[in-house]
Amino acid sequence: MKSIKSIILAGGSGTRLWPLSREMYPKQFLKFGERSLFQNTVLRCLEISKIEEIFVVTNEAQKFFVMGQIKEIGHEIPPENILIEPEGRNTLPAILFGMKEIERKFGKSTVGVFSSDHVLDKAAMQTISSAEELVSASLVTFGVVPTFPNTGYGYVKPAEPLGPGYRVSGFREKPDEETAKKYIEEGCLWNSGMFLFDTDLFFEEVRTHAPGVLACFEQFENIAGIYENVEKISVDYGIMEKSDRVAVVRLDHQWSDLGNFSAIYDEFEKDRDENVVHGCDPFLLNSTGNLVHSKSGKIVSLIDVNDLVVVDTPDALLVCPKESSQKVKEIVTELKNRDDERAYIGQKVYRPWGSYSLLENSPGHKIKNIAVLPEHKLSLQMHYHRSEHWVVVKGMACVEVNGDKFFLRPGESTFIRAGEKHRLSNPGKLPLEIIEVQLGELVDEGDIVRFDDVYGRE
Structure with missing residues (x-):
C-alpha cells in the first residue's frame, strides 16, 4: 500500500479558532485529545507513505512545530522534506512547491495532498489509495458524503462512473442552507480539499490552465524569487474547476475541517x-x-x-x-489592525528549544516561566533596552554571559544587564525551568539581537 508520496499543507493562520489558536500557534497543532490534528494527519499519511516520502509545506514560524510534533509521535522526517514558504500564496503554489520537490527526489510519482487540520477516519486512507488507478488520466479529488446541508463547505457534483470514482461535472461554491439542501438532493458531495495527483498530469494541467504559476517555478532559481512573483491562487480555482480531466471518489467516512x-x-x-x-x-x-x-x-x-x-x-x-x-476571524482582523500581539501569540509560546508562559506583563516589566527541553539551548543574544533576572526552578542551567560560562541549580539566580551577550541552555537529561524577570524601557520580542542560533533563525 505504501507506494504513494504525501504532501501535508500546514501553513494555517490561526484565525478561525481564536483564542485557542493564534497565528503563531494555528489549529493544526492544537491537541483536542492525546495528539494534535497535525500529528493525526502524519499518522494517516504513514498508512500510504514512508516517513521519507512525506513532505510538509509550512512557514518559518511553524517549522519547529512540525519537527517537534513529528518527533513526539516517534518519527524523524528528513529536514529537506520540510518546505518553507516565504509567504502564503494559497494552495496552488504550495502544492506545486511540494510536487516539484517530490519529482526532483523521486521522479514521476503518485502524490496525495492533505490538509493538516482535518479530522478523518484512518480507514479512509484505503479508499484514497484505491484511487491510484485513476491518476494517469484524471486529477482526483475526494468528495465526502454529506450528513447535513452544511453551508461552510463547497460541493462537488459527480457524473458518470469512472473506475472507483466518477467524472466531475462541476464544482459548487459554499451555499446558503436551502441551496445546500438542493445540492444534496442532486447527489453532490462535500469538497474535502484532498487530492491524488500523478506528477506528469498535474504539471500538464497547470501548464494549460495556470501557465503563469508554473512559469514562476521554472523561471526563478530560488523559492524567495518564486514567491515574490507567483500569483496567489487556490488549486480549485487554478486548475480543478477549469480542467475537463477531473474525477471524484466518494468518501463515506467521518470527516471535518473543524472550520469553526x-x-x-x-x-x-x-x-x-x-x-x-x-x-x-x-x-x-x-x-x-x-x-x-x-x-x-x-x-x-x-x-x-x-x-x-x-x-x-x-x-x-x-x-x-x-x-x-x-x-x-473578524476579531482577529481588528486585533491585527491595532497591532495587538494577542492576534499572534497566546500566554504560552512555543519555541524550537521549548516554551515560555507569560505570567505578568506591564509596559516596564514582564515575568515569564521558561521551559527548556533537555540538551537544547536558546540563541546567543543581546537586548538593548532590558535587563533580565533568571531564577532556576527545576533542572540545571548553563548560562553564558559575555563569553563566560557557569551553572545554576534550583534556587540559584543571575542578573544579566542590557547590552550583555548571553545564552541559556539545558545540558542535562531533564527539563529545565526558570523564572525570567525582564525590566526596561522595552520588554517585547522585538528587542532581540541574535548572534548565533542552532535552529537557523535570523
Missing part, C-alpha cells in the same frame, strides 16, 4: 444535556447545546443559556452563539 467552533461542537462527545466541555469543571444549570473550553482552573458556570461558545484562555475570553462562531 460550531464544527468542533459537532465533532466531539456531548454530555446528557448536549454540552461539549473541555478542560474545566463546569456547573451548567438549565443550559444545553453549549461548547465550553477553559484551562484556567476557574469554575465555569452557565445558567439558562443555550447554544453558546465559551472559550476561556489566560489572556482572552470569547462568548458567542454557535451560529456566529465563523465571525471570530
Whole structure:
C-alpha cells in the first residue's frame, strides 16, 4: 500500500479558532485529545507513505512545530522534506512547491495532498489509495458524503462512473442552507480539499490552465524569487474547476475541517444535556447545546443559556452563539489592525528549544516561566533596552554571559544587564525551568539581537 508520496499543507493562520489558536500557534497543532490534528494527519499519511516520502509545506514560524510534533509521535522526517514558504500564496503554489520537490527526489510519482487540520477516519486512507488507478488520466479529488446541508463547505457534483470514482461535472461554491439542501438532493458531495495527483498530469494541467504559476517555478532559481512573483491562487480555482480531466471518489467516512467552533461542537462527545466541555469543571444549570473550553482552573458556570461558545484562555475570553462562531476571524482582523500581539501569540509560546508562559506583563516589566527541553539551548543574544533576572526552578542551567560560562541549580539566580551577550541552555537529561524577570524601557520580542542560533533563525 505504501507506494504513494504525501504532501501535508500546514501553513494555517490561526484565525478561525481564536483564542485557542493564534497565528503563531494555528489549529493544526492544537491537541483536542492525546495528539494534535497535525500529528493525526502524519499518522494517516504513514498508512500510504514512508516517513521519507512525506513532505510538509509550512512557514518559518511553524517549522519547529512540525519537527517537534513529528518527533513526539516517534518519527524523524528528513529536514529537506520540510518546505518553507516565504509567504502564503494559497494552495496552488504550495502544492506545486511540494510536487516539484517530490519529482526532483523521486521522479514521476503518485502524490496525495492533505490538509493538516482535518479530522478523518484512518480507514479512509484505503479508499484514497484505491484511487491510484485513476491518476494517469484524471486529477482526483475526494468528495465526502454529506450528513447535513452544511453551508461552510463547497460541493462537488459527480457524473458518470469512472473506475472507483466518477467524472466531475462541476464544482459548487459554499451555499446558503436551502441551496445546500438542493445540492444534496442532486447527489453532490462535500469538497474535502484532498487530492491524488500523478506528477506528469498535474504539471500538464497547470501548464494549460495556470501557465503563469508554473512559469514562476521554472523561471526563478530560488523559492524567495518564486514567491515574490507567483500569483496567489487556490488549486480549485487554478486548475480543478477549469480542467475537463477531473474525477471524484466518494468518501463515506467521518470527516471535518473543524472550520469553526460550531464544527468542533459537532465533532466531539456531548454530555446528557448536549454540552461539549473541555478542560474545566463546569456547573451548567438549565443550559444545553453549549461548547465550553477553559484551562484556567476557574469554575465555569452557565445558567439558562443555550447554544453558546465559551472559550476561556489566560489572556482572552470569547462568548458567542454557535451560529456566529465563523465571525471570530473578524476579531482577529481588528486585533491585527491595532497591532495587538494577542492576534499572534497566546500566554504560552512555543519555541524550537521549548516554551515560555507569560505570567505578568506591564509596559516596564514582564515575568515569564521558561521551559527548556533537555540538551537544547536558546540563541546567543543581546537586548538593548532590558535587563533580565533568571531564577532556576527545576533542572540545571548553563548560562553564558559575555563569553563566560557557569551553572545554576534550583534556587540559584543571575542578573544579566542590557547590552550583555548571553545564552541559556539545558545540558542535562531533564527539563529545565526558570523564572525570567525582564525590566526596561522595552520588554517585547522585538528587542532581540541574535548572534548565533542552532535552529537557523535570523
